[in-house]
Amino acid sequence: MAEFQEISKLSALHPKPAGLVLQYGTSGFRTNAKQLDHIMFRMGLLATVRSKKTKATIGVMVTASHNPEEDNGVKLVDPMGEMVTQDWEEHATQLANADQEDLLTALKNIIEKEAINMSQEANVFVGKDTRSSSASLSQAVLDGVSALGGHSKDYGLVTTPQLHYMVCCQNTQGKYGEATVEGYYTKFCQAFIQLTKNTSNRTDDQKHLCLDGANGIGALKVREMESHLKKELQISLNNDGSKGRLNHQCGADYVKVQQKPPTGAHRINPGERCCSFDGDADRIVYYYTDSEGTFHLLDGDKMATLISTFLKELLTQAGLDLKIAVVQTAYANGSSTHYLENTMKVLVRCTKTGVKHLHHVAQEFDVGVYFEANGHGTVLFSKAAEEKIQQLAEDTNVNDERKKAALLLRNTINVINQTVGDAISDMLLIEAILAIKGMTIQQWDTIYTDLPNRQLKVKVADRRVIDTTDAERRAVTPAGLQEAIDNLVKKYRQARSFVRPSGTEDVVRVYAEADTQESADALAHEVSLAVY
Numbered sequence: 347m348a349e350f351q352e353i354s355k356l357s358a359l360h361p362k363p364a365g366l367v368l369q370y371g372t373s374g375f376r377t378n379a380k381q382l383d384h385i386m387f388r389m390g391l392l393a394t395v396r397s398k399k400t401k402a403t404i405g406v407m408v409t410a411s412h413n414p415e416e417d418n419g420v421k422l423v424d425p426m427g428e429m430v431t432q433d434w435e436e437h438a439t440q441l442a443n444a445d446q447e448d449l450l451t452a453l454k455n456i457i458e459k460e461a462i463n464m465s466q467e468a469n470v471f472v473g474k475d476t477r478s479s480s481a482s483l484s485q486a487v488l489d490g491v492s493a494l495g496g497h498s499k500d501y502g503l504v505t506t507p508q509l510h511y512m513v514c515c516q517n518t519q520g521k522y523g524e525a526t527v528e529g530y531y532t533k534f535c536q537a538f539i540q541l542t543k544n545t546s547n548r549t550d551d552q553k554h555l556c557l558d559g560a561n562g563i564g565a566l567k568v569r570e571m572e573s574h575l576k577k578e579l580q581i582s583l584n585n586d587g588s589k590g591r592l593n594h595q596c597g598a599d600y601v602k603v604q605q606k607p608p609t610g611a612h613r614i615n616p617g618e619r620c621c622s623f624d625g626d627a628d629r630i631v632y633y634y635t636d637s638e639g640t641f642h643l644l645d646g647d648k649m650a651t652l653i654s655t656f657l658k659e660l661l662t663q664a665g666l667d668l669k670i671a672v673v674q675t676a677y678a679n680g681s682s683t684h685y686l687e688n689t690m691k692v693l694v695r696c697t698k699t700g701v702k703h704l705h706h707v708a709q710e711f712d713v714g715v716y717f718e719a720n721g722h723g724t725v726l727f728s729k730a731a732e733e734k735i736q737q738l739a740e741d742t743n744v745n746d747e748r749k750k751a752a753l754l755l756r757n758t759i760n761v762i763n764q765t766v767g768d769a770i771s772d773m774l775l776i777e778a779i780l781a782i783k784g785m786t787i788q789q790w791d792t793i794y795t796d797l798p799n800r801q802l803k804v805k806v807a808d809r810r811v812i813d814t815t816d817a818e819r820r821a822v823t824p825a826g827l828q829e830a831i832d833n834l835v836k837k838y839r840q841a842r843s844f845v846r847p848s849g850t851e852d853v854v855r856v857y858a859e860a861d862t863q864e865s866a867d868a869l870a871h872e873v874s875l876a877v878y
């Protein structure tokens with residue numbers, strides 16, 4: 347076929363460094379930007395083939411999220427805006443690691459295995475973050491698409507969740523919204539304004555939010571969006587990219603792991619409500635400092651709790667019998683799980699780390715709220731749940747209370763980006779809930795008290811010797827490790843600890859929680875010694 351000759355020629359312009367082996371990990375390929383040109387070209391090829399296979403538009407996002415500026419990465423987005431399926435992750439790894447002269451064979455193998463009709467049309471949406479390497483790398487993706495005769499649309503600078511949204515809109519013929527950045531702002535901001543419209547006693551304080559944009563794409567996009575919010579939310583934007591470096595001592599990951607406010611922000615007043623996005627705006631955490639200057643973090647678990655409580659109350663008021671569950675990972679603070687299960691009486695499920703795992707489990711319920719403690723999460727509504735809510739909202743024979751709850755639920759659905767965790771959409775949802783409940787960030791924080799915890803990372807010769815089970819909460823190998831952890835945990839009160847190999851870095855991660863910070867720190871330290 348003519349296009350294969352073309353690929354040979356063009357791929358030579360994006361040569362693979364000899365001996366380099368990379369894997370499509372938890373969030374795609376991610377490493378130093380200098381090593382990624384050939385990967386980008388090849389992901390352009392693969393997205394084109396995937397589009398032919400699914401007969402739908404596929405997304406390719408160039409970003410390394412919260413990683414340092416010099417890194418970059420790429421991930422593929424499937425037709426409904428979700429992460430690409432596992433078997434295609436394997437294809438991606440195969441294609442990425444084929445030596446230059448074997449590239450065509452590797453590509454043909456995938457085409458054959460998947461029985462691709464090569465005459466099928468292909469469409470690929472491409473987006474990128476603000477890294478200086480992103481422009482040429484996303485061009486390499488576009489080159490890959492055109493080498494196989496696919497059509498592409500370059501969205502340029504967008505957040506990761508915006509690209510997921512575009513793909514979903516495109517493949518659902520606009521039912522999810524309009525596949526433009528403008529369409530995105532219109533959809534989510536309108537829903538936000540509807541939700542907050544009858545909260546007339548909302549004070550100026552409640553309308554004001556301090557945001558750390560991590561010097562990344564989220565900051566740019568919030569600026570673009572502001573006018574759509576009609577002053578119903580007034581955002582003081584720090585780390586907007588005009589001075590500081592991307593993710594450097596700021597952003598959601600820094601704030602969560604360091605448990606302190608970002609640098610580069612204005613002096614935070616006691617009680618002021620603040621939040622941080624990560625470098626591609628698919629994560630958000632909230633925080634404030636109290637009058638004594640103590641820092642309080644409200645992470646993904648606190649968001650999951652607030653959101654699921656809000657939704658459960660509305661479902662009860664609406665008289666809708668829909669099954670709601672919260673999906674967490676091993677990192678979820680023990681207090682949050684305890685509160686959800688025992689006080690809220692909400693079903694809680696635990697999965698392996700990585701959005702695709704949480705997303706998958708959340709799909710099993712009518713309403714599935716999923717959040718990683720690091721601040722990545724969203725809510726999924728089943729089709730049946732959406733239909734029931736819609737019917738009730740339109741029903742003229744129901745009492746006022748049920749009707750009001752149904753209308754709030756409908757607007758809540760519209761403010762949520764169901765394709766993936768989205769810092770902008772999560773921010774609007776949390777702000778709306780706080781406004782409706784007339785709640786301050788301190789009141790939200792006191793719903794339950796986090797157990798003190800500590801995360802550490804340990805460098806080992808080969809992190810793959812650690813294999814885990816039970817949603818990463820127990821180590822199966824190496825022999826004796828889990829017994830050692832169990833014995834250490836027994837020394838402390840309300841303690842829990844686990845280790846897992848990172849999916850994004852060459853390290854082993856250690857998590858510990860206990861009744862005091864000293865105990866959590868000591869336990870994390872002792873467990874990290876046991877890992878060696």
Ligand code: 16G
Nearest residue numbers: 372373699700701702848849850851
């Ligand atoms: C990726 C995942 C994130 C997960 C993190 C764990 C996506 C989009 N992102 O950033 O969900 O928490 O990896 O990293 O899936 P780790 O394996 O290095 O701890």
Ligand code: ZN
Nearest residue numbers: 411624626628
């Ligand atoms: Zn991210």
